[in-house]
Amino acid sequence: MLNCKQAAALMSQGMDKKLGTLQRVNLRFHLMMCSGCRNFSDQIMLLRKSCEKFPQQGSPIEQLNNE
Numbered sequence: 001m002l003n004c005k006q007a008a009a010l011m012s013q014g015m016d017k018k019l020g021t022l023q024r025v026n027l028r029f030h031l032m033m034c035s036g037c038r039n040f041s042d043q044i045m046l047l048r049k050s051c052e053k054f055p056q057q058g059s060p061i062e063q064l065n066n067e
Contacts, residue, residue: 002030007037011044 002010007030010023019027031038 002026004034004037007034008040011041015044015048
């Protein structure tokens with residue numbers, strides 16, 4: 001069984017790439033048992049969805065160079 005640190009790492013990786021079947025199963029099982037990690041998962045999903053609503057404006061360094 002995953003510990004919370006491993007589960008958080010998988011949740012983060014899952015934002016960028018598709019997890020393997022065993023990783024997904026282990027993560028789902030952990031999330032069923034751990035309310036703290038379920039809350040963390042909900043929070044990172046909310047942040048990701050919120051950030052997708054904002055238009056891309058380039059990096060802060062690019063913005064400074066354009067001024």
